[in-house]
Amino acid sequence: MIQSIDYAAIAPPLILAITAGLVLLVDLLLPKSAGISRRTAVSVPALAGVIAALVAVVLLALGEDRSTFCVPEGLRVEGLASCSYVADNLSLVFAGVVLAAAVVVILLSMGERGVPQGEWYFLLLCALTGAVTLPASRDLITLVVALELLSLPVFALTALKRHDGKAGEAALKLFLVSVVSTAITLFGISLIYGVTGGVHLDWIAAALPTDRNVVVFAGGSPEAAAIAERILGVVDLGLVMVLAGFIFKIAVVPFHFWAPDVYQGAPIPVAALLSVISKAAGFAAVFLVLTKAFAGLAHLWAPLVAVLAALTMTVGNLLALRQRHAVRLLAWSSVAQSGYILAPLGVAGERELSTVVAASTAYILIYAAMNIGAFSIVTLVARARPRDHLDDYRGLYGTNPVAALAMAFFLVCLAGLPPGLAGLFAKVVVFREVVVGDLGWLAVVMAVNTVIGLYYYMAWAARLFAPAEPGVSRTRLVSAPVGVAVAVAVVITGVFSFAPQLALSVLN
């Protein structure tokens, strides 16, 4: 059996993987006398690799949908293509978000001190390979492998700051939580495989009944129907377990406890990666599993997701209220934002799956732009004021007016208020799905949460313009790579503010 591989389709992860190897080699073989700093020698190729992958994604998006690693013609059942890797609109959009955010993360990490450079970029690129592969995966095994490829390097990245107890603790926490969640997912997958006999998402969808009409599913006989009913119970359990594993990654309540400690302990670029790249990829996995494989069971999982969304945004916002540490606050805020992203899926039983996913995806796009922007400014400020306390932002407008205005813009966007129109439109899209899908209670919960969110975002924004505390260093903060990162984030968020159509129509 000969597998023909469409190398164009897998170009983005391939480029990233090759660059990762290259970076490691350069780090290993770079002579001391090369006349070029190790930092530059590894960071510039890494950046180039990510940009090349981004270009490949754009080129793929302009062409036809491609798929590869399919079941060969002769072995197909019921004519299902059952491809493991598909470069379609959804996967390319998520790959694009991941890589655009990766450009910013690499720019942010260029000033990171006290970490081994070669390992840092190698691990980063490995994680990105996983994050780009994940949304393109169309079978459960590839999904898990890609998810682990994304997660494992992140443990190491988190702990890479040696002699830092907090980083070590954070890495251990992340590792334990992640391993447990993967184990649960794998158990769920084994149950689903046992019932349906396949791991490809399209195969699972075909093997499940489209509704709970079990008698028809079982061929009409009551005995078979009784068995089928029990088998479906196993599928339900499997689905919940698979879902539980994936929502660990996106820090959805009740699996959210790790987020603030890990974000705070990790170097800030890694926190940005966790909060944007890892989260986008995790959501892609959730969308794929729920809408490609288990669309027929929407009536089962939609109410569950609605409750999870409501809990997530409420818990995230309430805990964010009490934070005084910048990264911890962003961690809880990103938990809360996960709730908003999840909310449209809560009405999946009532609405077209494609519009629901489009709304969530639009929110993710806008969220990624504004959140990575906020992390960029936090990186900048934390270099001068490592305490990273919200009060360290007092008087930022006096010393760094541009940074303060950019931060204010990102915070206002996260709050969802004009002139941060991007955030407002994102919220409106989600609100509309929820209201049209007749989930009034969730809309009310969202409204209350939006108000809670306003408070802590605005309290932070107000500090930027307050007079500085005595004793806080008043140095001007300058860093060229971070400046570029901020500029990229500001431009993208600005474009989304005035042409949100770009984010809304991206899946059409």
Add this chain to the structure above:
Amino acid sequence: MTWLPIALLAVPLAGAVFLTPRQTTRFARLAGLVFSGVTLALALILAAVFDYGAAARAQFQVDLAWVPGLDLRFHLGVDGISLPLIVLTSLLTFLCFIVPLAGKQGSPRAFAALILLLEVGMIGTFLALDLLLFFVFFEVVLIPMYFVIARWGGPGRRRAATKFILYTLLGSAVLLLGLLVIWSFTGSLDIVALASAGGAGMSPVVQILAFVAVGLGLAVKVPMWPLHTWLPDAHTEAPTVGSVLLAGVLLKMGTYGFARIAIPILPDGAAAVAPWLGALAVVGIVYGALACLAQRDLKRMIAFSSVGHMGFVLLGLASLTPVGINAALFGNIAHGLITGLLFFVVGGIKDRYGTSDITALGGGMLARAPHLGSVLTFACVASLGLPGLAGFWGEMLALQGAFDPAEGLSRPLFLVFMAIGGIGTFLTAAYFLVMLSRVTHGRASTAAQGPFGDVARHEWLAWTPLVALTLVFGLWPSALLTVTDPVVRTFLGAP
């Protein structure tokens, strides 16, 4: 002439952008004068070419698709109820640049840029004919106003600014929810189409829910008792120009929203909630007047007087009759002119005496600065509703609207409202007269504050238009009522 609405937004925005780089510090006041002057000229051109024969129709419409995915359209237009407010906004903003900018506490450049940005939001709110666009402009106003209070305000500015922004943000979130409810049930964001549909597609229950949500959001801005507590602090701490725009224009955005969105689009909701609205309105009238009697600070007193005056506007709206709503729109303009003037004058007094505490001011202002005292007296007398001045008509017609409310509303209840409102007018007269007798009359206290000049030339320039318009609209109210009346009748479906 469809470029006019766009130019009205683009000119102040261009001004704000022009003032952003530090190099323009020297020209801050001049640039402010030029850009707001051009905006005023554009508004006057708009008023000149406006077709008064068809005031009910939205004219100079601009309708561009902005976000097709959300049905959001960049839809602007002017009709009889927005035209006067647009002219008022551009006039007050221009006058704000005539008096010296608040320069002591920070850069006049940033201050001028924020005021121009504020103007964009205010004019945009009155121009918008799309629900979401209305909301966007409604919100754009908050941030510059927050900074105007927080950076250039009095000693308690930070607390006042935080209170202001939190209150209004809370209101906004509820307002947005209400607008989205309207949208999800009708599938349209077009204010013109929704107003002519008159609530079609929404059951009475939905309309009541939407009206309560939209109304709460707007009521915070108005402000309606008991949601008014942000207002006295914000007004007292804000710099003079901030208070003038806050009282003169920002409060109107709330009542304008009732007349433009809540009442025409949700008629059944309005009919159900109107008694509550009326009740809270009269409580506001009496409460505002009683609070004024207890104030020792001139600025705070005028702030509380706004609560009372906006109560009359709300009472007019709650009557749901053409008379009442016309009264509300008239009261809007009159309050903008008179209270704008009052805050200007009090700002002038505070500059001279160094305080606005009524006891500390002593008496005898008419002896020490006869012109200043006279203008203060004029503004107070106009504010208490003396017949022949603009303040009278808004209150009188609102009470008349309550005397004969729309069909379906309880007449006895509204008669009670009218009676309480009437008592409110007496109380209003009382506190203004008490204040005048303590400040302007009597013997001047020892020259503790040192000598100071009477009304300066630039102050005359800024105050005269307001004095003149107060007189014009007082003597010739139909000049304004004929503009608003056709729109109001169309909204209410009245002949």
